[in-house]
Amino acid sequence: MKAKNIVQIIIAAVCTLAFSCKKSFLDLSPISNANANNFYKTKADFENAIHAAYATLYVIYDPEEAVSYGEIRSDNATLYAVAGTQADKWAIRDHTETPSNTMVYQYWRDYYKALFNINNVLEKIDVAGLDEAYTNSVKAEMLFLRGLYYYNMVQLWGEVPIVTKVVSAEESYKILRSPVADVYAQIVSDLKFAVDHLPQADAVPAPGRASKGAAETVLGKVYLSMGDKTNAAAVLMDVYNSQQYELLPDYSSLWGPTVKNTKESIFEIQFIGGSASTPYSPYWTAFAPVTNGVITAYGGGINQVTDDLYNEYETGDPRRDASIDTGYTNASGDFVAIKFPKKWEDRGAPTSGTQELSRNNFMVLRYADVLLLLTEATGDPQYMNQVRARAGLALYGTAGYPSATYPTLDAALEHERRVELALEFHRYFDLMRTGRAVAVLTAKGKLVTQDRLLFPIPQYVITQNPAITQNEGY
Structure with a gap:
């Protein structure tokens, strides 16, 4: 008998998602023991459903998910010995994935599981x-999430099936990969609705909920990825002029287990931490060196920092020491030299088994990103220079700027985004958006060709529905 197809697989796996997350996204009561056909009646019902949809962020931005395409595929991070399916993780690092890569298939499933949750709320409302x-506010929040997720997906796989409603098994066989232009059109449509109906940041119902500025920031990135700098500049300038956001005076003050939802944060995943029964931040454990046994109970060894990134920082740039640790002292008192991320450090977190119950939130979008995107969209370095001024560095266009190393604005901006947003899952998408991925990564020894920039479509998906096509290069 033919196995479940692409979307039926997704639906079967997602049916329990809204009921089994680590509590709900903002630690409110999750939907439980409710018949879905009778559940969605009141605003209270929908608030629970909204939180369950936001809870999918915990999966999509899990360290082993977001990092595998945001940093490890780039020149910023690497893997040594890690737990789990090492060969598949190394293949992602080295751009040698095959369609049978279990991690790539898991990413595909997780995105479509999340979309099922979102589409279900949209249909019910x-x-x-x-x-x-x-009604419009609920739709706007869900369409923001859907637009964000499809933007990630089109960067990962290119053409993907567009699923905008809850579908039957029979219907799902007819949903094939759509051209990239159509995927972008859907993303733009979703995000425009979100922009029109979401509140400004100072009026969101609770921390962690989407705002107009969050939707505009993603939309600006989408326009830049489409090559539309005019629309990108317009929407990003609206964020800039909204007076909702500002750079914190000190870069190091962005990070820490008690730093949450600052004026620089545009969209932030909320973690409570301190208890195994509340959502706790996984990044500190996952990014600590494997079995260090000193700074964490257990280290995941993911996202270990490359020397290439460490050496990218200019002399005196305080962002390097705020972002990267250079090693640790083991139980014998010996210093072990290894570079790893520092931004989500929580050395005082209580533990549960091998997991630190860390409290650090995770910023998906922040204002420095907007400023750098504005320079990309407008060609005006004044926005990038605000970021450099915060770091106490010479401004682009002045005598002290290292123009011999970064002689053009494009080169300067590429450098600035790399060090300002280091290890925050932006680097690979940045190189893809600017068309620089092959040139940069091959120069660093990665086996990258134009056909290998995208992930393969998982073989299991094609086996279940042979009408689904494979990406070139696989």
Whole structure:
């Protein structure tokens, strides 16, 4: 008998997602023991469903998920010995994935599981009979998430099936990969609705909920990825002029287990930590060196920092020491030299088994990113120079700037994004967006060709529905 197809696999696996997350996204009561057909009636019902949809961020931005395409595929990070499916993780690092890579298949499943949750809320809110303002606000939050996820997916796989409703098994066989232009059109449509109906940051219902500025920031990146600098500049300038965000005076003050939802944060995943029964941040454990046994109970060994990134920082740039640790002292008192991320450090976190119950939030979007994107969109270095001024470095265009190393604005901006946003899962997408991935990564010894920039479509997906095509190069 033919096995489940692409979307049926997703639906079967997602049915328990809204009921089994590490509590709900903001530690509110999750949906439980409710018949979905009878559940979605009141605003309280929808608030629970909204939190369950936001909880998918815990999966999509899990260290082993986001990092595998945001940093490890780039020149910023590497892997040594790690737990789990080492060969598949190394293949992602080295751009030698095959369609049978289990990690790539897991990413595919996780995205479509998340989309099922989101689409379910969208369908239910349209027929719930609640007031128009509330209905539009719910739709806007869900469309923000859907736009963000599809933007990630089109960067990872190129053409992907566009699923915008809950579908039956029979229907799902007819949903094939859509051209990249169509995927972008769907993303733009979703994000424009979100921009029109989301509140400004100072009026969101609770920390961690999407704002107009968050939707505009993602939309700006989407336009840049489409080569549309005019629209990108317009939407990013709206964020800039909103007076909702500002750079913190000190870069190091962005990081720490108690630093949450600052004026620089545009969209932030919320972690409570301190207890195994509340959402706790996984990054500190995952990014600590393997079995260090001193700074963490257990180290995941993911996202270990390359010398190439460490050496990218200019002399005196305080962002290097705020971002990267150079090693640790073991139980014997010996210093072990190894570079690893420092931004999500929580050395005082209680432990549960091998996991630090860390409290650090994770910023998906922050204002420095917007400023750098504005320079990319407009060609005006004044926005990038605000970021450099915060770091206490010579401004682009002045006598003290290292123009011999970064002689053009494009080169300067590539450098600035790399060091300002280091290890925050931006680097690979940046290189893809600017068309620099092959040139930069091959120069660093990675086996990258134009056909290997995207992930393969998982073989299991094609086996279940042979009408799904494979990416070139696989």
